[in-house]
Amino acid sequence: MNSYIKPGDNPLLTEERKKCQFSTDILAAFYHENAQKIKRRHEIYQYYLENKELHDPEPTEFMDRYHRLENAERKVSLLKKHVKKAGSPLGLHYTMMIPTILNNADDEQKAEWLPKAQNLEFIGTYAQTELGHGTNLRFLETTATYDPKTQEFILNSPTTSAAKWWPGNLGKSSNRIIVVARLISNGKDYGPHSFFVPIRDPITHKSLPGVTVGDIGPKFGIPTVDNGFLLLNNVRIPRRNMFMKNAKLNPDGTYISPKHAKLAYGTMVYVRAVMIRTMSHMLGLASTISIRYSAIRKQGEIEAGKGEVKVLEYQTQQYRLLPQVARAWAFEFAGRYTRKLYAQFLGGDVDVLPALHGVSSGLKAVVTHQTAQGIEQCRMACGGHGYSEASGLPQLFATAVAGCTYEGENMVMLLQSARQLVKIASDVRKNQKPTKQNPVTDYLYKTSAATKCKIDQTTDPDPSSVIEAFEHVARRLTFAAFDKLEQLKQRGISAENAWVQCGVDLRRAATAHTRTFIARQFSNGILEMRDLPVQAVLKDLLQLYLFYEVLECDGDLLYDGYVIGQQIEYSKNNVYEALRRLRPNAVSIVDSFDFNDRELNSVLGRRDGNVYENMLEWAKSSPLNKHDVMPFHHKYLGKMMEDARQQSKL
Numbered sequence: 327m328n329s330y331i332k333p334g335d336n337p338l339l340t341e342e343r344k345k346c347q348f349s350t351d352i353l354a355a356f357y358h359e360n361a362q363k364i365k366r367r368h369e370i371y372q373y374y375l376e377n378k379e380l381h382d383p384e385p386t387e388f389m390d391r392y393h394r395l396e397n398a399e400r401k402v403s404l405l406k407k408h409v410k411k412a413g414s415p416l417g418l419h420y421t422m423m424i425p426t427i428l429n430n431a432d433d434e435q436k437a438e439w440l441p442k443a444q445n446l447e448f449i450g451t452y453a454q455t456e457l458g459h460g461t462n463l464r465f466l467e468t469t470a471t472y473d474p475k476t477q478e479f480i481l482n483s484p485t486t487s488a489a490k491w492w493p494g495n496l497g498k499s500s501n502r503i504i505v506v507a508r509l510i511s512n513g514k515d516y517g518p519h520s521f522f523v524p525i526r527d528p529i530t531h532k533s534l535p536g537v538t539v540g541d542i543g544p545k546f547g548i549p550t551v552d553n554g555f556l557l558l559n560n561v562r563i564p565r566r567n568m569f570m571k572n573a574k575l576n577p578d579g580t581y582i583s584p585k586h587a588k589l590a591y592g593t594m595v596y597v598r599a600v601m602i603r604t605m606s607h608m609l610g611l612a613s614t615i616s617i618r619y620s621a622i623r624k625q626g627e628i629e630a631g632k633g634e635v636k637v638l639e640y641q642t643q644q645y646r647l648l649p650q651v652a653r654a655w656a657f658e659f660a661g662r663y664t665r666k667l668y669a670q671f672l673g674g675d676v677d678v679l680p681a682l683h684g685v686s687s688g689l690k691a692v693v694t695h696q697t698a699q700g701i702e703q704c705r706m707a708c709g710g711h712g713y714s715e716a717s718g719l720p721q722l723f724a725t726a727v728a729g730c731t732y733e734g735e736n737m738v739m740l741l742q743s744a745r746q747l748v749k750i751a752s753d754v755r756k757n758q759k760p761t762k763q764n765p766v767t768d769y770l771y772k773t774s775a776a777t778k779c780k781i782d783q784t785t786d787p788d789p790s791s792v793i794e795a796f797e798h799v800a801r802r803l804t805f806a807a808f809d810k811l812e813q814l815k816q817r818g819i820s821a822e823n824a825w826v827q828c829g830v831d832l833r834r835a836a837t838a839h840t841r842t843f844i845a846r847q848f849s850n851g852i853l854e855m856r857d858l859p860v861q862a863v864l865k866d867l868l869q870l871y872l873f874y875e876v877l878e879c880d881g882d883l884l885y886d887g888y889v890i891g892q893q894i895e896y897s898k899n900n901v902y903e904a905l906r907r908l909r910p911n912a913v914s915i916v917d918s919f920d921f922n923d924r925e926l927n928s929v930l931g932r933r934d935g936n937v938y939e940n941m942l943e944w945a946k947s948s949p950l951n952k953h954d955v956m957p958f959h960h961k962y963l964g965k966m967m968e969d970a971r972q973q974s975k976l
């Protein structure tokens with residue numbers, strides 16, 4: 327039933343795979359949405375294996391940034407020949423440039439820019455954040471002043487803090503970019519708008535007059551991406567280079583407002599909606615690496631004299647790793663929802679934007695945070711080898727944790743989600759009904775279905791009792807934060823200051839609300855699976871997810887007596903029971919994520935499980951090992967020891 331078994335694999339992994347109680351093909355197709363996608367993934371991987379020019383000449387972990395970027399550019403340029411969609415020097419082109427054209431360009435602009443972007447005739451990025459401002463877009467300093475005489479915008483960075491800072495692929499790769507700047511026309515400031523701006527010559531790739539651009543230097547991770555800075559000095563662009571699907575500017579400089587004030591932020595909403603799946607994949611990668619490794623790593627005896635056991639036999643190891651698998655699945659279902667909502671928005675339903683913004687902001691924050699935490703758990707669960715770059719886990723963590731910051735710093739995003747909750751609490755206190763159905767927030771209008779939680783000692787529990795418990799917590803925290811806000815306002819504190827004083831409570835309410843949403847999506851999502859053995863595995867994962875989350879918020883559940891201590895004990899037992907049931911299938915479940923060795927990029931997580939011999943091979947690639955004696959040895963340490971020996975002879 328496990329189709330990942332091959333001759334020559336580590337027998338410890340084969341032993342695991344032979345225990346599989348379900349079809350990995352069916353589970354893999356469900357994770358990647360259908361069997362056709364799995365087939366295509368396998369074809370692409372096979373193609374990659376056969377085309378050596380696409381391989382790295384040495385492990386990239388040993389390359390400096392210069393050679394990493396060169397290697398990445400080489401592969402990307404080759405990839406255009408091989409497949410349409412390529413890797414990191416084009417990351418922002420695909421995730422932000424093309425979506426902005428689709429989302430913010432009018433038909434004529436789209437006709438001009440989209441085919442060229444898709445054909446990679448130019449490479450672009452999204453330059454919004456500045457040295458001095460990222461979160462607070464209203465205070466961006468870059469200006470685009472309209473000159474009706476020439477029908478051009480004049481772009482300027484008036485101060486050092488106005489320098490664009492951070493945009494991925496801005497430093498060296500991009501030549502046509504989106505600049506977010508304050509639109510000034512006829513002396514009036516209309517706030518941030520997006521402009522299509524050439525920054526490098528299309529032939530020589532030299533920066534254009536008035537443009538100062540470069541790489542911002544090494545970061546916590548993602549060394550292959552050339553995040554950049556940009557200063558603009560009286561750079562002129564035609565009027566039609568302002569994105570005009572929503573807001574417009576006439577040739578005489580009169581401004582036409584968009585249908586919704588925040589339509590200009592559509593690209594950020596898009597990225598937040600799609601990055602949920604990317605996070606699920608990253609957590610899936612880390613789980614695959616750590617669970618496969620835990621199945622071949624033996625350490626310690628459980629019963630003296632019976633031999634060492636795989637570290638995966640320890641309950642503590644299972645408790646660290648299997649919840650990460652469950653969360654990867656939960657995030658996948660949550661991401662399907664936000665992508666569907668975004669498609670509705672892109673199809674012209676502007677009214678869906680507040681709901682989409684509400685759910686995607688909270689989700690982006692919770693999912694990136696838990697993904698980064700989960701990857702770090704996986705890394706630590708691999709012991710010393712998890713600390714080596716050979717595991718792939720340090721770089722994976724460094725990439726994932728950036729998601730807590732980009733596309734809106736997480737705390738700020740949770741506070742955006744809380745805005746929506748507070749509005750609902752205000753409606754409820756005024757006995758107002760929802761104006762429009764919203765399956766994500768409608769529960770806030772209801773009182774608790776049961777005054778006491780229904781979790782009991784059954785080991786095959788109904789998910790609805792847990793979801794109701796999460797709803798209870800989210801409702802209580804939302805109304806508590808709302809009431810506190812109102813009390814502060816009644817004491818004469820301004821609404822804005824009251825908001826700041828309730829920040830931590832608002833964040834907690836938004837987190838609890840998001841937990842409820844994810845749990846419901848996971849619970850509904852698995853109903854689509856008809857194959858009974860696969861359904862059984864997904865139910866075990868759901869049980870683990872739900873009761874692990876109960877233990878994460880046990881204080882909030884106990885706070886008002888909604889659950890009692892005994893129910894927390896039942897919840898623990900349900901976690902342990904889920905771990906026990908999942909254990910025999912653990913390797914097969916992560917196999918079903920269907921990540922190939924190129925994607926895993928990890929000696930510990932290889933499909934064949936032949937870890938130790940490949941660790942040795944990997945270490946031999948270290949440039950330090952090109953020399954038996956380092957050329958500078960006798961200058962420093964050698965000399966120091968020689969001097970010490972000479973001295974001791976005196």
Ligand SMILES: CCCCCCCCCCC/C=C/C(=O)SCCNC(=O)CCNC(=O)[C@H](O)C(C)(C)COP(=O)(O)OP(=O)(O)OC[C@H]1O[C@@H](n2cnc3c(N)ncnc32)[C@H](O)[C@@H]1OP(=O)(O)O
Nearest residue numbers: 414454460461462463588591594595679683732733734745
């Ligand atoms: C192999 C290599 C792998 C590499 C992997 C790495 C890939 C890296 C890709 C990274 C790409 C990263 C890109 C970026 O980071 S781009 C920059 C992103 N920047 C941000 O996200 C900035 C965050 N700030 C904001 O979004 C806003 O400024 C903020 C929401 C914080 C506030 O905006 P504003 O001040 O204008 O609004 P208010 O708070 O006053 O709210 C007014 C009302 O508007 C509503 N609102 C706000 N934003 C939106 C929106 N986007 N859509 C809909 N509605 C929105 C808000 O809720 C208020 O509504 P109410 O008044 O009704 O409450």
Ligand SMILES: Cc1cc2nc3c(=O)[nH]c(=O)nc-3n(C[C@H](O)[C@H](O)[C@H](O)COP(=O)(O)OP(=O)(O)OC[C@H]3O[C@@H](n4cnc5c(N)ncnc54)[C@H](O)[C@@H]3O)c2cc1C
Nearest residue numbers: 452453454455459460461492493494728732733734735737
């Ligand atoms: C790897 C990476 C890639 C990036 N790529 C791009 C890109 O392609 N294009 C681009 O334009 N930008 C990009 N960025 C920039 C990114 O979008 C910003 O860093 C991000 O939006 C956060 O803004 P900031 O850095 O100004 O943080 P700040 O807003 O200064 O945050 C600092 C602290 O202040 C807190 N804070 C700020 N405002 C509030 C508030 N109102 N209420 C409560 N707390 C608050 C935050 O929670 C945080 O703790 C990237 C960043 C990184 C790390």
